[in-house]
Amino acid sequence: MDKAQSALETANTPAVLIDLEIVRRNIERFQAYADKHGLKVRPHIKTHKLPQLAEMQLSAGAIGITCQKVSEAEAMVAGSPDIRDVLITYNILGEEKRDALAALARKVALSVVADNETVLDGLSSTFASEPAPLTVLVECNTGADRCGVSSPQEAAALARRIADAPGLVFGGLMTYPPAGGALAVQTFMTHAKSLIEAAGIAVPVITSGGTPSMMAAAEAPVSTEYRPGTYIYNDRSLVSRGVCSWDDCALTVLATVVSVPSRNRAIIDAGSKTLTSDLLGLSGYGHVLGRDDITIDQLSEEHGRLVSDGAINLKVGDRLRIVPNHACVVTNMVDAVHIVEHGAISAVWPVAARGRII
Amino acid sequence: MDKAQSALETANTPAVLIDLEIVRRNIERFQAYADKHGLKVRPHIKTHKLPQLAEMQLSAGAIGITCQKVSEAEAMVAGSPDIRDVLITYNILGEEKRDALAALARKVALSVVADNETVLDGLSSTFASEPAPLTVLVECNTGADRCGVSSPQEAAALARRIADAPGLVFGGLMTYPPAGGALAVQTFMTHAKSLIEAAGIAVPVITSGGTPSMMAAAEAPVSTEYRPGTYIYNDRSLVSRGVCSWDDCALTVLATVVSVPSRNRAIIDAGSKTLTSDLLGLSGYGHVLGRDDITIDQLSEEHGRLVSDGAINLKVGDRLRIVPNHACVVTNMVDAVHIVEHGAISAVWPVAARGRII
Incomplete structure (x- = not known):
């Protein structure tokens, strides 16, 4: 032996056990695909929960990370000075969480998502008195039937509400699609984008995710960004x-x-x-x-x-x-x-x- | 409000959330049943993992606690001076775990289980040089088809091996039965007990467990002890x-x-x-x-x-x-x-x- x-x-x-050689290969494989298709990569850290691996993803070319909860983002930011850009893909409710969010926003470029007015109103009430506004994307339901507004019209209405809310800035559109949902993403997002732009609001980011369909991410060219999670380990x-x-x-x-x-x-x-x-x-x-x-x-x-x-x-x-x-x-x-x-x-x-x- | x-x-x-009034009621309900039927109670702490609740169980009348892993037992013993008697219902393998076991045995009354010779030989090699022998019970399969020797004859053979092994002392028989398995427990354990006693070895403890059937524990009167876990919380x-x-x-x-x-x-x-x-x-x-x-x-x-x-x-x-x-x-x-x-x-x-x- x-x-x-x-x-x-x-x-x-x-x-x-985590085999670091395989991790490196998995990171590079998707980064190369994304680079080829002009997609930005913002890996979801839920899979590894390790600042060290987020650093590997960033140095391979990722533009930032995705977290699901505020406390996850806190742990990751505390764990690495390289983590400077965080998207939390979650409806954040409650004063305690919003205060934590505000503290985080003073340290790194932070964005969150929302699919309803209650969440937006809460975020606005906290960030109206913060030094910088919070970037908020609208979460869209493209078929996974979890969170997300159900139509491009609703997405546009919420985008306008964000643009008008004190302390908030509209950041774009986000979805977690069902596996094989590239066409649904393309259809929904193209429509929502045109409605929002017609209202005079820019849509800087359209972000999609999910490892199962990641090698078909380019089939939704309206997307600007992809958030794979499990791809780093596979299972x-x-x-x-x-x-x-x-x-x-x-x-x-x-x-x-x-x-x-x-x-x-x-x-x-x-x-x-x-x-x-x-x-x-x-x-x-x-x-x-x-x-x-x-x-x-x-x-x-x-x-x-x-x-x-x-x-x-x-x-x-x-x-x-x-x-x-x-x-x-x-x-x-x-x-x-x-x-x-x-x-x-x-x-x-x-x-x-x-x-x-x- | x-x-x-x-x-x-x-x-x-x-x-x-843990409602302490309900916890108290649940503990008392089973303790009263066990007292009535002359059964000792040794709750499994896997459900709560809290020294504070183990203390409540002990002060209600439990004789000790059950843990599943060595590190669980370490945390519980470190967490309360009232925890003086611990049964680990697991086949323990490997020098690192056995050394931890030896350290624990110097602090509290400790017993473990085994269903095979490899585990017994390891335990014996460690405890032969310890100040006091380790109490080992034989785990028996009474129908749940997880661990456990499959016949009373095998149980008797393993009991004799424990009795003969340097550093070990035979502590009795243990089973985790299937729900509704009181009759199977009674049949298996009565037979195994008589075989072991016929070999001149005493069987001080016969311990069974499982919340689903706990209010029928007395239907296996050969048992001396019961190890319910989930009963403290229910679900x-x-x-x-x-x-x-x-x-x-x-x-x-x-x-x-x-x-x-x-x-x-x-x-x-x-x-x-x-x-x-x-x-x-x-x-x-x-x-x-x-x-x-x-x-x-x-x-x-x-x-x-x-x-x-x-x-x-x-x-x-x-x-x-x-x-x-x-x-x-x-x-x-x-x-x-x-x-x-x-x-x-x-x-x-x-x-x-x-x-x-x-």
């Missing part, structure tokens, strides 16, 4: 969609077999507290690298149950690497991740923005 | 099994409506990073108190989507309290919980054993 392999053999399990859900291969998966969970109670069953020390219960439409809770015959058919909090149609051929103490269904949620389960370079663990990084739900 | 209500109206969301899965009512649910997630994009849809600021994706066989991701018509049909990390057959009748800024499908996993998502007494938030407690997966 060489030294590199040995480090993976002795790490205390369960452990989340079983993306392999199953044909977006990448196992070799492109930078995040794996290292687990130890703690019991082999029957011929076709083994139990590992990683359960839902590490792999999470996210299925994303799949069956089973992750892919055991090198063992296509195994299904992780059941998780409790600290146990993962592995079954095989034939003999499981594992013994107590064996170590396995698992590609989880969904990388982003796994990152949120651990206080630190183990960085792997050239096959060996080179560092342990605290997950700076873990658990930042506020 | 009275003062109590007002505290719930201003807490920054999403927030996990939607237990309400759906008829084990308790919504009024018995001590843990709720306080969330704010951030968007009402259509007549029958609303979005809250709690997603899978708070409610988790655990379904436990249910459909939907939690129950909105007072709104039986609403289904939480989709979670992304920071968004929960609420739908209703009719009008959703919510507005942006409204606050909702949600009973999650599974309380234990929600506790693991947050750094702190808000303690509610007499309807008001009386304290914020850090979740001492959160994320302790090692």
Whole structure:
């Protein structure tokens, strides 16, 4: 056993491993695509929650980062002087959050989104007395049916309200489209943009996102910016969609077999507290690298149950690497991740923005 | 609005609330049942992960606590001088974990479980040179098909191996049965006990667990001890099994409506990073108190989507309290919980054993 392999053999399990070579390759692949098509890249940090990886994304060419919650943005900004431009793609409500937002806006270029007047009125009441206005984009529903105004007309009405609100400046349009939604994005955004421009308001940014469809981002040329998240790590859900291969998966969970109670069953020390219960439409809770015959058919909090149609051929103490269904949620389960370079663990990084739900 | 209500109206969301009156009632209810039937109670702390609540369980009559991982036990013991007796119901492997176990055993009465020889041999190698032997119980599979030896004969063989191993002492038998498994527990354990006693080895403890069947624990009178976990909080899965009512649910997630994009849809600021994706066989991701018509049909990390057959009748800024499908996993998502007494938030407690997966 060489030294590199040995480090993976002795790490205390369960452990989340991040292969930095694969991370670098994943970042560069999408940046090259975006550069070719004149798209700006603003990666969503929800996947890694690490200032160190945001720095890698920025130095590869990203123009800034995307966060989902105010407290996530706070952790990222505190973690790296290179993070100077942050978009929070969330409707922010409540005085405590708005005050945190104002403090952040004094440090970095900050923008947020809104899809309703209540959120806008709150933001305006806080930022009217701030030294600089807050940039607000209108969130648009292009088919994912989560947040977002449902028509270009509503987008235009909200854009005007932002332009007229004290303390706010209209920043453009934002959407989180369904997978394969490039055409829907193009149609909605083109219409909304023309309505807003007809009202004499410029639309500087049109930002879309989502890893599954990122290599088709250019099919919505009205977009100026793209916000992929999971692409930096990839995961079983993306392999199953044909977006990448196992070799492109930078995040794996290292687990130890703690019991082999029957011929076709083994139990590992990683359960839902590490792999999470996210299925994303799949069956089973992750892919055991090198063992296509195994299904992780059941998780409790600290146990993962592995079954095989034939003999499981594992013994107590064996170590396995698992590609989880969904990388982003796994990152949120651990206080630190183990960085792997050239096959060996080179560092342990605290997950700076873990658990930042506020 | 009275003062109590007002505290719930201003807490920054999403927030996990713990109603201490309900907690007290839930603890007392099972302790009274166990006392009546001569069963000792050793609650599993995985549900709350709070030394303060372990203290309440101990002062109500519990003889000690159960933990699932070594690092969980470390956090609990460090958090309260009242915690003097800990059972870790897990196969513990690896020198680093065994050294931590040895350090813990010098502080409190400690016992662990094993279902295989590899684990036993490791424990023996560490504890042979410790000042006192480690108590080890044999984990038995009574139908849940997770860990555990599969027959009373195997249990007896492992008991003898423990009794013979340097540094170890045989502590009894442990199982985590399937729901409704009292008869299976009684049958397996009676047989295993008689085999072990026939070999001249005493069986001081037979410990079973699981909240769903806890009020039938006495139907396995061979048991000496019971380890309920979720009973302290309860959750939607237990309400759906008829084990308790919504009024018995001590843990709720306080969330704010951030968007009402259509007549029958609303979005809250709690997603899978708070409610988790655990379904436990249910459909939907939690129950909105007072709104039986609403289904939480989709979670992304920071968004929960609420739908209703009719009008959703919510507005942006409204606050909702949600009973999650599974309380234990929600506790693991947050750094702190808000303690509610007499309807008001009386304290914020850090979740001492959160994320302790090692």
